[in-house]
Amino acid sequence: MKRLLLLACLLTTIAVSAQQQYTVDGNTYTLQKEIEGPLTLLWNTIDNEYRYFLQKGNTITELKNTKVNGSYQEEYKEVLQQQTQNASLAVDGVNLTLPSLREFVISYNKKVDPSFTFEEKSIQLQTRLGAYVGVSNNVYYINPNNTILPSFGVDLELTDEVKLKRHALVFRFKQLLKNSDYDFSNSEISLNYRFKFIKSSAIDVFANVKVVAYSHASRDIIYTDSNGQEERITGSGGELQTPGAFGLGADIALGNGFLTLSYNDIVAIGLESNDEFPVDFTVGYKFNL
Template structure:
């Protein structure tokens, strides 16, 4: 319980920090909620909007968007000309060498601000924690539980993803709850809370494709079996329940597609599990589809 309380408090802290760091700005007649990354003579603002990274440069009262549009498969890098025009009054470096990423833009803005303001200081961030909360539905044959007839049952659940979008953009940790409904063969149900690691081997503004590794799981199951007494010939229902904590080392694959203030997410879960036994040698069928919100 103490561990769960600590985790909850940490999540609340991250969410509140991200919320208070954002402000409303008007750019070209449109309202944006933006985070302040660098504040000084040249202020760097940014956020993910409709799943796309958007960067803005504020000098005085003027706010310009830093853009990098794609035409015929080639990026136009308009942001470099914008940076060059805004920093002509100081030799902050060659804007043509600046990459369209938060760390590279941050470095350029810091260099300019130090030249323009001798009192400017900046403490580099080691992480920029973000959180995503999602819900999903799916189907599974619970291949790693007893399922002699390979029955497929519905599932639903929730997950909380914690990630660093600056220095560890391809990595995240996911706390996932999954409820499997009744198997008609033995009226079994199961509830599982698991801790997962994801590596995003495809990472773009709209689409992420990842490997999911479930490395710790607590599963609580209830079953009802019809048992025949060979002496009396009478069948009785025997109920059992219990939970176990294991390290399944289960691997799956999934994808997130940016839509609105979040992602449509699809997962093929637990394709291979090294740490648990496939009792009935059923081929794993475990799919889920849901939506994850940026908090």
């Protein structure tokens, strides 16, 4: 219970970016205001796709880049030219990404309004919350018969969408459940770092490093030691670990969130394995807060 309360406290400390509803071509969207000025840049992730809009006066226009017969049409560049005719800005090098559009809109606003100022954001925090279930053979503890146990838990992922899009911190709670063959249960809270070496609107593929963890285990195990003698381990207790454990995973866009798959703790530098092949898989679902 204390661990769940700790996770709840972490959730309440997350800052949520201000958003507002806008009507564009008869459709209502909840958008974030990235830059406000003579030309205002709006955006958000809608149906798992990054969407960008320009507002000039009371008119809001979406920036599009549709694909026809394998070729991108780059309609957004025509919109940029139309909206900035009074400033003669080149649009050839502008990409349909938030950093590129931000730079273009700032340049235009400064050119048409000498009093315009823009304070560059140092971070733009995005959070994702998810739940998962899985199985594990618990190779970093004594497991006499290599029994596979069920698990479940929650993830809270933090990313910076300005400068560190491929990087994330993840607070993870994981509960391993005992069964009739293996009287072992474990509650773990861990801090993880993820590097997303593939990142797109459809899928993120990442490497995960478990940096530090607190585990509390309860067990009643009978096993045979190296001398052939039966030994029994009973009791419960907790410890702080620095496992340096590596895993792989993917977040796949699905509905209003992401289907998440992961292969956890494949190898751990700071923990001793029982020499069994690691089996630690989870599947879950997460959504943007």
